[in-house]
Amino acid sequence: MIDVNLIRNNPQAIRERYLKRGKDIDFTAFLQLDEQRKQIISQVEQMKAQRNKVSAQIPQLKKAGQDVAQTIAEMKALGDEIAKQDAELGKVNEQIRDFLLRLPNLPDEDLLAGGKENNQPIYTYGQKPTFDFQPKDHVELAKSLGLIDYERGAKLAGNGSWIYTGLGARLEWALLSYFIDSHDQKGYTFMLPPYMLGYDCGLTAGQFPKFEDDVYQLANAEGNKFLLPTAETALVNYYRDEILAESQLPKKFYGYSACFRREAGSYRSEERGMIRGHQFNKVELFQYTTPEQSDAAFEEMVGMACGLVEGLGLHFQLSKLAAGDCSDSMARTYDIEIYIPSMDIYKEVSSASNARDYQARRGNMRYRRESDKKLDYMHTLNASGLATSRVFPALLEQFQNADGSVTIPEVLRKYMGGLEKICPVKK
């Protein structure tokens, strides 16, 4: 949610900032509603003040032995009018709230306008691997090495599901362990959140009400629960409706969770195997900061995510996303795109974003400033660190050898009993 005053003060300027996202938003009707709201509030509060005043007098009049029937009748009428106006106000407020909740975040000023085509690669690590043999894609590799069972995954849970088996499970787990150890060394606190979250979590994160269909809703759970699409959705709600002291910030967390996404209507046919599934593993970095701290925090988190991929020795590029390609809740996003040889494209394994105060406003998460003791909204930031299930296929493809084996990166070996190489299984 953005600051309403921005719209009140200069709707044209805000409209222009949204145009960078490719969204033309007309605030005329909203501003009328906003005026209407103020009018009703003034009226209804005057009436309530009157009612409070007279109600306080009634017991005194009674004590004095006066007849209060007439006064009570008047107050009854006033009460009815108040109820009517309150209902009207409720409706207006609801419309205002809905409008604001559906507004995306304002993109940072320095972002290029437009969509994907205007994303800018700003850093590259390593280079495209070259093979003096016919390289396999990750699906073939995972099968021949006995790491993934796609068929039985589909048998159990349908298209878009797979099962890690044996060394495949070990490798996935090794990646997670590597990420976890790295983040812990940087002073981030490990969190394991619930996977089933209440509706308000989605509201704060910015997924709801606009993108309710992107997640799995739990039909017979108590309350309005859904399966989290990322640990961010949980972590961003940790301090919902709370006020922290400035000295407590920044708060640095990372969480692991399986992530569940419907991916309805996705490009699954061109994305074989584990590139896009309904369930995948991801470690997520998260920070709560003051506005002054958030730029530095963003750089730190991008750096950590890049560091992980570099530690694995995988070729990737870092892209600064154009305004229209940032997700709705985010003011700026950098993607780490890892190279997938079989597709000859770069695929996102990490998305680092600064939401600024957008999520904090939705979740009412504030801090008290030292300087003037006033309350202000925190900034929230997140970065995948990393999506294991995207790194896995890139790793298989980039580190495959002519004999069909895959070399395990140095940093993962201690998590796999020192194993250096995974070799094809004999049938």
Added chain:
RNA sequence: GGAGAAAUACCCAAGAGGCCGAAGGGGCUCCCCUGCUAAGGGAGUAGUACGAGUGAAUCGUAGCGAGGGUUCAAAUCCCUCUUUCUCCGCCA
């Protein structure tokens, strides 16, 4: 899943339709006394959101877990929900 109890300000806690924005403690802040890591006395201590006003002050409205309802008037009565605790059952 079944039965019961509870939710009040930073913390503990009173409160049972109007005199309650809320007694009393504790803590914290300031002041006095004393004088020196003790004790005593006094004062202050909802924060917040919204509206009006404005450099400010100030006024109003909401707010006793949340949301509804009854009433001229609700912390107080009624309904729904959430959370916590105790007991039983079941289970990793």
